[in-house]
Amino acid sequence: MIRDSFILAKRTVTKMFRNPEQFVDVTLQPILMTVIFVFIFGGAIAGSTGKYVEFALPGIIVQTIMFTSLTIGVNLNTDIQKGIFDRFRSLPIARSAPLFGAVLGDIVRHSIAITVTLVFGAIIGFEFNTPWWHTGLAIVVIIAFAVSLCWVSVLIGMLARSSGAVQGLSFLIVFPLTFASSTFVPASTLPTWMQGFVSINPVTHVIESMRGLLTGNTGVAGDTLTGQLLWVIASCVVLFAVFFPLAMWAYRRKI
Amino acid sequence: MTAAIEAHGLIKHFGKTKALDGIDLTVETGRVLGVLGPNGAGKTTAVRILATLLRPDGGTATVTGLDVVHQAKAVRRTIGLTGQFASVDEDLTGMQNLVMIGQLLDLTTAQAKIRARELLEEFDLTEAAGRLAKTYSGGMRRRLDLSASLIGRPAVVYLDEPTTGLDPAKRDDVWDMIRVLVKQGTTILLTTQYLEEADALANEITVIDHGKIIAHDTPQGLKRQTGGQTLEVRPTSVDSLPRIRELLIKFGTREPEQPAPDLLAVPVADESALTHLVAAVAAEKISVAELSLRLPSLDEVFYSLTGQKKKDDSKEAAA
Ligand SMILES: Nc1ncnc2c1ncn2[C@@H]1O[C@H](COP(=O)(O)OP(=O)(O)O)[C@@H](O)[C@H]1O
């Protein structure tokens, strides 16, 4: 089971290197986002690019991972349509091995995206003002969140008819979650009605945790880093507790 | 000693569609069973049940004595499946596809690579081994898919319409590969829409339609039942048609049919009818543009077996 999952995870990773679009998703895209936001909007939003990179980089990492973690549903749906799952199912491996393999493979993709963004950030002047192990913890936090969130995508991937529909539905969920948060601007600058949502949006707390861990600042007034981390842990537990069983149910029904 | 594949009373319904409505199949070890039927007959459903991909709603099936429902995992160790639509990963190379499956079958990476090279060689894919499968032609994909199903040296192999959509030369290649498998002692269940294919490869043929068996026989027996081969004549001038019709009535086993305005066809008992017709046509100096002997099409098989013309819906769906 574990060996099979790793073999299948390798498939995801190999495909990523072979498939330019998927590779761009986790390398060029976060770099481009950083360039656009830091150099084009940075001056206007934060007064200087140096200040803004400190603010925006954690958000860009979170956003990249959010979008990457939702491709799993599209990929699984495509695999089923194309009959690749029929091949897997005719082999003497655990039924869930292809699913866990895909999740494991995505962790590798996330790690690449995070590393690329952090290294690029450091090159253009991002300062890590915290102990090194805080950076490690930040990476753990964002990956844990991605792994909790990916079950939403798996569920959609199993229920939707076409991979196009999976993509559409996933975006519908990710877009408001990412943009109605403190990804690009401090929450305090948003309209009051939105602040309500932003303050309960788990993505905000993931971003604030990342900021706290990477730069030492947190944006939402009143909440300490520990408070933010507790929010994130609670969100992960809830997401996992609700969507993991649903996703597994839908997967087993289909596979 | 049980047969390699034994199915009794298999039933599978999809909503109102009775995909399988009580099917019995037996394939002795080392033999080839051809399952012949039009699109929608239930062939794929039967294969999927026997390959443990689908649970039957009724009936039982064993493969090498193992129950497909309760011993699914053990069944999967003994079977190889080549589905109707190639199930290779298009974003991996041919080599990567095979190595991955070898590893999933518990081979070490080194063993998997050796086995993959062996199969790529055998299926004439060595040159394409390092290319992404999405760049392969239809025939190459089929061959890769077939090799993928053989990695674990399965005792029982399912081939679901292995040549549908291939041109005649590619089809002959696939047939040769299947014959090699047969020589190695593999038990094969093959589905097809062509009597010619079942006749060329199978020891026995089961004809199914709408989830029911409508005939089971050896290829010889089935050809006898369905009027054997069909003799087709296209005279150079339509004026000769009446005379040719008379000759065909004499040599044929049934009233001739006229599939096209200038073409006459009749089922014949054996090849000698062709010789007789050639002699008669030559003696009467009738000029003929085309003269051929072929196996009946699936439509003609159904006509002979059931006395009913098949509605054209199934054929349209196949296109
Ligand atoms: N998953 C499914 N859901 C609903 N109907 C299905 C499904 N699979 C097959 N069928 C129906 O069952 C019948 C038999 O299908 P199939 O076994 O694929 O036939 P064949 O392989 O002989 O063309 C068809 O009418 C088909 O539409």
Ligand SMILES: [Mg+2]
């Ligand atoms: Mg079919």
